[in-house]
Amino acid sequence: MRPALLPLLVAAALAPAFTVHADEAPRPKTTQELLDASLASDWRTLDPASTLYLELDSGRVVIELAPDFAPEHVGNIRTLAHEGYWNGMSINRSQDNFVVQWGDPAEEGQPRKSLGSAKAKLPAEFERKAEGLDFHALPDKDGWAPQVGFAGGFPAARDPQSGEAWLAHCYGAVGAGRDVAADSSDGSELYVVDGQSPRQLDRNITLVGRVVDGMERLSVLPRGTGPLGFYEEAAQRVPIKSIRLAADVPEAERSRLQVLRTDTPLFDAVVESRRNRRDDWYKRPAGHIDLCNISIPTRVPPADSDS
Known part of the structure; x- marks a missing residue:
């Protein structure tokens, strides 16, 4: 036997009896496959005391x-x-690629509806202390904050150096309109982001929540033709039947809705499935995702769910 062949023969003898081909590697699960395999503990039911129902003719x-x-x-x-403050009011503004806004349609200088028992003066709540907040950071950099992620089911940001955290102006975020003064909001004028995420508004206005269902009923509204998207004529305004706390609605009339928790290994896997798409259609995983490109799934709980 020629010496040059000896290493090749030894290597062949030590090689496994089978070959694993690249196309036989386990295929990562898609987002839908992950959700289909979720457990009841991966979901949470909305708190009726912290849930609003905005009722429109469309739903x-x-x-x-x-x-x-x-x-x-x-x-x-x-x-x-x-106290039914918004009942019978209207959506008065729909600015293309920006926000939909509702509240008292009275023009400046005209009498406005009483706030009832609500406070007429509120502090600006642009950020809060990050200490004690269950914050789950994304691995990717953000242009608007040192860290971004999710806190209690909301897209959020934080600055470890200053120790502050705040909500982010992602699609569906609900904020309280204000005047020039930081503390000029009373919560009666609300808006919803329905376009490209205007993150420049972060820490400049108070965000109070987010739409978790029915966003399509707001995003399709006709755009206002006036400045900033305000409707120029009363007939263009979108009537609001009512805005109620879910806690004030009979249980049988509440929306049966659950939201995926954002503090679980499953949610981390869902984020990764969107961050690096490996569906057959995608040829190159991105390796990055923007905070506002992560939608939080909702569902109607199955009949056999114990949660």
């Missing part, structure tokens, strides 16, 4: 409030909803 919009970030504003909003 219901469900909004989850964020008392951990804006307790004063959420308290006022609860009072306004409980």
Whole structure:
């Protein structure tokens, strides 16, 4: 035997009896496959005391409030909803690629509806202390904050150096309109982001929650033709039947809705499935995802669910 062949023969003898081909490697699960395999503990039911039902002719919009970030504003909003403040009002603004806004349609200088028992003056709640917040950071960099991730089911950001955290202006975020002064909001004028995420508004305005269901009923509204997307004629405004706290709605009439928790290994896997798409259609995983490109799944709980 020639010496040059000896290493090759030894290697062949030690080689496994089979070959694993690249196309036989386990295929990563898709987002839907991950959700299909979820457990009841991966989901949470909305708190009726922190859930708003915005009722339009087209149907219901469900909004989850964020008392951990804006307790004063959420308290006022609860009072306004409980006392029927918005009932019979209207959506008065729909600005293309920006926001939909509702509240008292009275023009500046005209009498406005009483706030009832709600407070007329609230502090600005642009951020909060990050200490004590269950924050789950994304692995990717963000242009608007040192860290971004999720806290209690809301897209959020934080600055470890200053020790502050805040909600992010992602699609579906609900904020409280204000005047020039930082503390000029009372929670009666609310808006929803329905376009490209205007993150420049972060820490400049109080975010009070986000739409978790029915966003399509707001995003399809006709755009206003006036400045900033305001409707120029009363007939263009979109009537609001009512805005109620879910806690004030009979249980049988509440939306049976659960939201995927954002503090579980399953959610981490869902994020990764969106961050690096490995569906057959994708040829190159991105290796990055923007905070506002992560949608939080919702579902109607199955009949056999014990949660």
